[in-house]
Amino acid sequence: xxxKRPIQNALRKAGTLLTxxxxxxxxxxxxxxxxVLSGSLPFILMGVWGQAAQGGRFxxxxxxxxxxxxxxxxxRQFTVVWxxxxxxxxxVEGKLSFRLLxxxxxxxxxxxxxxxxxxxxxxFAIALIALFFLLFPQAVWLPSLSSILLCIxxxxxxxxLRFVTQYTFAMFAxxxxxxxxxxxxxxxxxxxxxxxxAPVQIFPPALQKIVMWTPFPYMIDFxxxxxxxxxxxxxxxxxxxxGWIILFFGLNRYLxxxxxxxxxxxxx
Amino acid sequence: xxxxxxxxxSKVYPVAVxxxxxxxxxxxxxxxxxxxxxxxxxxxxxxxPGEVVGFLGANGAGKTTTLKMLTGLIHPxxxxxxxxxxxxxxxxxGFLRKITLVMGQKQQLIxxxxxxxxxxINAAVYGISDQVFRQRVSELxxxxxxxxxxxxxxxxxxxxxxxxxxxxxxxxxQPQVLxxxxxxxGLDVNxxxxxxxFLKDYNERYxxxxxxxxxxxxxxxxxxxxxxxxxxGQMIYDGSLDGLLETFAPCRAVTVELAEVKTTAALxxxxxxxxxxxxVAHFIVPQEKLTxxxxxxLAELDVVxxxxxxxxxEEIIGQIFRSGAVG
Numbered sequence: 091x092x093x094k095r096p097i098q099n100a101l102r103k104a105g106t107l108l109t110x111x112x113x114x115x116x117x118x119x120x121x122x123x124x125x126v127l128s129g130s131l132p133f134i135l136m137g138v139w140g141q142a143a144q145g146g147r148f149x150x151x152x153x154x155x156x157x158x159x160x161x162x163x164x165x166r167q168f169t170v171v172w173x174x175x176x177x178x179x180x181x182v183e184g185k186l187s188f189r190l191l192x193x194x195x196x197x198x199x200x201x202x203x204x205x206x207x208x209x210x211x212x213x214f215a216i217a218l219i220a221l222f223f224l225l226f227p228q229a230v231w232l233p234s235l236s237s238i239l240l241c242i243x244x245x246x247x248x249x250x251l252r253f254v255t256q257y258t259f260a261m262f263a264x265x266x267x268x269x270x271x272x273x274x275x276x277x278x279x280x281x282x283x284x285x286x287x288a289p290v291q292i293f294p295p296a297l298q299k300i301v302m303w304t305p306f307p308y309m310i311d312f313x314x315x316x317x318x319x320x321x322x323x324x325x326x327x328x329x330x331x332x333g334w335i336i337l338f339f340g341l342n343r344y345l346x347x348x349x350x351x352x353x354x355x356x357x358x
Numbered sequence: 359x360x361x362x363x364x365x366x367x368s369k370v371y372p373v374a375v376x377x378x379x380x381x382x383x384x385x386x387x388x389x390x391x392x393x394x395x396x397x398x399x400x401x402x403x404x405x406x407p408g409e410v411v412g413f414l415g416a417n418g419a420g421k422t423t424t425l426k427m428l429t430g431l432i433h434p435x436x437x438x439x440x441x442x443x444x445x446x447x448x449x450x451x452g453f454l455r456k457i458t459l460v461m462g463q464k465q466q467l468i469x470x471x472x473x474x475x476x477x478x479i480n481a482a483v484y485g486i487s488d489q490v491f492r493q494r495v496s497e498l499x500x501x502x503x504x505x506x507x508x509x510x511x512x513x514x515x516x517x518x519x520x521x522x523x524x525x526x527x528x529x530x531x532q533p534q535v536l537x538x539x540x541x542x543x544g545l546d547v548n549x550x551x552x553x554x555x556f557l558k559d560y561n562e563r564y565x566x567x568x569x570x571x572x573x574x575x576x577x578x579x580x581x582x583x584x585x586x587x588x589x590x591g592q593m594i595y596d597g598s599l600d601g602l603l604e605t606f607a608p609c610r611a612v613t614v615e616l617a618e619v620k621t622t623a624a625l626x627x628x629x630x631x632x633x634x635x636x637x638v639a640h641f642i643v644p645q646e647k648l649t650x651x652x653x654x655x656l657a658e659l660d661v662v663x664x665x666x667x668x669x670x671x672e673e674i675i676g677q678i679f680r681s682g683a684v685g
Contacts, residue, residue, distance in 0.1 A: 193484065
């Protein structure tokens with residue numbers, strides 16, 4: 091009656107969670123398009139930097155900037171994370187209780203819904219890129235297969251890193267009423283140091299050195315640079331990403347165990 | 359051997375205290391003070407497999423807190439707890455497979471999708487094979503008369519249908535121990551009856567143990583042979599429902615119709631006032647004081663009509679909740 095094979099069982103759980111949450115995300119067709127568009131800050135910055143680069147002071151051409159911000163847009167699309175708001179709501183409304191009653195760590199529900207949302211968002215993001223290339227054919231470039239594959243791997247890791255950091259901050263919801271304040275503060279650093287506003291390559295060299303040890307540039311700049319073909323240290327980058335993931339994951343599990351002892355299942 | 363065993367269970371919550379007004383707000387911001395609220399105080403009881411036990415108490419008496427500790431959702435402050443051979447707070451897979459919790463005011467089903475999608479998630483999470491899943495869904499949805507509703511989005515279901523779908527989701531893994539917190543809350547009389555009948559049927563068919571809280575006495579009288587009464591965090595009664603009523607039997611409901619309207623304060627001097635509507639006042643009077651009270655009422659008030667009757671069960675329970683004492 092109960093399935094004995096653990097791998098098959100885990101695959102079935104993953105498959106069911108993904109298909110159901112995919113169906114859930116598709117319920118929000120109109121919202122999906124808006125969510126994709128709300129991530130179009132790189133298109134605005136593309137124009138700004140494209141103009142600024144015409145002076146030739148940054149070591150990157152206008153075309154480099156345009157391609158960089160296109161890649162940044164893509165990287166951002168697949169690393170958007172909102173788990174802290176969801177988790178906070180579950181704590182405040184006591185909905186975490188239902189998740190705790192099931193023999194599956196509640197984190198998997200959030201992870202699966204984020205992954206499913208990526209698939210729901212993909213067609214919109216591709217359509218937007220295609221439209222852009224139609225309007226600016228001179229920006230078209232074809233990355234090598236190896237950099238595409240590497241970029242996919244790095245984007246997946248970047249998503250995991252962004253998810254695990256935000257989910258760790260979410261754990262503070264056990265102690266404070268609004269844990270998302272931590273995320274808002276963190277987001278300030280993310281905005282400037284991830285490469286969303288400007289490529290890390292044009293930062294002053296001293297700042298660049300420090301920034302490369304933080305988790306931020308690996309969420310946008312690193313995958314975008316790989317796709318565009320800007321020089322990056324792949325080995326060091328992957329190592330630092332994995333290091334931060336392990337660190338935050340450990341912290342997350344520690345806070346989870348401590349937090350559960352404080353959980354009062356409010357209103358439920 | 360009991361399936362639920364609770365010894366000296368306690369739960370203390372820290373609650374932040376804030377004085378009203380701006381001064382209080384500022385003090386609250388800079389220096390937060392907490393007081394410890396004891397929600398459950400040294401509660402002990404044991405429940406045998408297959409029993410259906412009603413858990414009674416006023417709002418805030420500690421029922422839900424006790425249920426949360428029994429299901430492993432919150433960490434007890436003190437005491438011993440054993441449910442189906444497990445320590446609930448460890449939330450081991452074996453334990454979670456054996457229990458379920460239904461909360462009348464909460465829902466686990468995904469609002470925008472058909473219930474069947476949520477059920478599929480539950481089946482995968484509990485490792486129920488497709489074949490068993492189909493068989494259980496058809497069996498349970500037949501018992502609940504729900505079969506054609508499972509493919510509609512949950513938000514389109516009526517409250518009663520949604521509650522039934524919640525029950526189905528909570529029972530899909532065929533738990534042995536059911537914790538039900540107000541399972542009929544807000545349902546109309548028909549829906550209440552069908553949920554009640556389903557629970558009775560489920561208990562008989564699978565020999566499941568049930569601990570249920572409800573504000574509807576009909577739920578308790580229809581389902582439970584035994585009741586636990588909790589008052590301000592303390593267990594004040596554990597025994598048969600009949601026993602509870604017998605302990606309180608030396609009480610009568612006295613209804614008096616007066617010639618003129620009297621203030622509540624004036625009426626309270628005659629005994630435990632349960633309700634006043636216009637010129638009609640309802641009292642709950644202990645048997646031994648009945649003659650004395652009646653003669654006082656007749657002597658001092660201008661009485662148009664007076665009846666003495668067995669009090670309704672709600673009144674008895676209500677009086678226990680108010681006084682915190684049995685008998």
